[in-house]
Amino acid sequence: AQKVTQAQTEISVVEKEDVTLDCVYETRDTTYYLFWYKQPPSGELVFLIRRNSFDEQNEISGRYSWNFQKSTSSFNFTITASQVVDSAVYFCALSEVHRGNTPLVFGKGTRLSVIA
Amino acid sequence: DTAVSQTPKYLVTQMGNDKSIKCEQNLGHDTMYWYKQDSKKFLKIMFSYNNKELIINETVPNRFSPKSPDKAHLNLHINSLELGDSAVYFCASSQASGGTDTQYFGPGTRLTVL
Numbered sequence: 422a423q424k425v426t427q428a429q430t431e432i433s434v435v436e437k438e439d440v441t442l443d444c445v446y447e448t449r450d451t452t453y454y455l456f457w458y459k460q461p462p463s464g465e466l467v468f469l470i471r472r473n474s475f476d477e478q479n480e481i482s483g484r485y486s487w488n489f490q491k492s493t494s495s496f497n498f499t500i501t502a503s504q505v506v507d508s509a510v511y512f513c514a515l516s517e518v519h520r521g522n523t524p525l526v527f528g529k530g531t532r533l534s535v536i537a
Numbered sequence: 538d539t540a541v542s543q544t545p546k547y548l549v550t551q552m553g554n555d556k557s558i559k560c561e562q563n564l565g566h567d568t569m570y571w572y573k574q575d576s577k578k579f580l581k582i583m584f585s586y587n588n589k590e591l592i593i594n595e596t597v598p599n600r601f602s603p604k605s606p607d608k609a610h611l612n613l614h615i616n617s618l619e620l621g622d623s624a625v626y627f628c629a630s631s632q633a634s635g636g637t638d639t640q641y642f643g644p645g646t647r648l649t650v651l
Contacts, residue, residue, distance in 0.1 A: 453636070526582075
């Protein structure tokens with residue numbers, strides 16, 4: 422069965438520090454997709470990135486970067502030079518493909534607080 | 538232009554009442570979903586529709602009934618509301634249903650049952 426584990430429940434950093442949010446997943450499927458979503462205090466869910474299981478290249482988007490490692494079943498998310506606006510709950514999610522109509526399975530989220 | 542919209546944003550009601558939450562997407566997607574986020578922020582799928590047809594129905598009480606009048610709309614009707622139904626309900630949509638496409642979420646509806 423598919424499962425996503427975000428072991429860090431809460432993280433607190435001081436502005437301008439770098440922070441890494443961990444995500445470990447379990448799946449029996451060889452084809453799957455991984456996602457990160459951000460939920461700021463206003464409550465909406467904002468899509469950040471989608472990565473398929475065949476693409477292990479790391480991705481950088483501004484201050485955000487993602488490290489996908491199939492060998493350790495991890496898809497970690499790093500924010501460089503954190504800002505107060507990065508304060509949010511971040512969710513990692515997984516969807517399997519071979520079974521067809523599969524929903525997203527979310528981790529329990531990591532609450533990031535960036536202190537000025 | 539709002540991609541996925543939900544109404545109402547807040548819903549406060551008494552136990553035993555019946556209520557509906559509406560969802561509309563203007564992305565031209567074929568698949569729509571309902572998720573429930575509990576007080577601990579855990580997100581779980583409830584239903585999924587592809588082109589007006591129910592394709593995922595997780596273990597949800599019969600009191601919850603989704604309805605899709607067309608592929609741009611997916612409404613959620615809840616009968617005989619209970620205290621435990623208090624949560625934030627998110628609608629989402631994606632181009633296809635096979636797990637490959639990104640799901641885009643609405644702003645959420647916070648339901649409070651008193």
